[in-house]
């Protein structure tokens with residue numbers, strides 16, 4: 425079977441088909457760029473929000489690359505069928521192991537071993553929860569292959585065969601993996617060097633230190649009778665840092681007792697004494 429083309433959203437194509445000239449010329453610049461490779465029935469959903477703002481600029485600049493692999497051309501027969509009814513009966517359709525397997529094989533071309541450098545992930549509500557530490561782990565590698573499910577999901581055998589990691593965006597069910605893929609790529613790519621520029625720090629934001637971020641304010645100094653807290657206008661860096669730390673702790677304790685308990689435990693004291 426000849427390989428269907430892979431669409432590139434950055435400046436590099438991994439397609440087996442002839443590449444436009446400008447893509448070839450861009451190749452050296454992209455060597456070593458972190459890459460997201462997404463297997464989907466809806467490649468037109470990409471880059472989506474990833475093409476906007478900082479991630480979009482970084483994509484254009486070649487700081488990372490995005491490639492979609494359309495699942496449909498791997499389908500069978502005249503209609504390129506990709507799914508079939510669930511074994512054992514039940515509602516809906518399941519993506520076939522042979523079809524998804526062929527797409528995963530194409531996605532594996534040129535990816536490094538060991539897998540730690542390039543995880544292969546199935547977006548799934550059954551998966552391990554996606555967190556900031558997942559994003560950090562993925563950002564430290566060379567790239568990521570994401571398999572977007574649809575319908576009732578994917579035949580289990582292909583997940584087992586390729587030792588695919590299952591990761592969930594949260595405890596809810598989406599109609600497909602594309603939104604989850606974009607969210608996870610966004611959270612990962614913004615941790616790559618140069619993507620956020622010098623302006624933003626990823627060290628002080630929510631989930632980096634185990635706490636939620638303190639409230640933020642900007643001009644005007646007074647709005648609808650509400651003033652910016654005085655300490656933030658004082659210019660006293662020590663007092664500002666202390667105020668922000670206390671706000672972070674109070675917010676975390678109130679909104680996320682699970683994070684607060686873990687934070688307290690890390691600091692070596694029970695959470696209710698962590699003040």
Ligand SMILES: C[S@@+](CC[C@H](N)C(=O)[O-])C[C@H]1O[C@@H](n2cnc3c(N)ncnc32)[C@H](O)[C@@H]1O
Pocket residue numbers: 546547548549550571572573574575576577578591592593594595596597598599600601602604
């Ligand atoms: C309708 S869902 C399938 C749900 C599946 N039957 C179940 O109950 O676990 C279709 C696809 O959406 C994606 N999806 C749905 N919810 C998700 C979540 N919370 N996180 C990541 N992907 C999700 C997965 O790729 C899934 O295969």
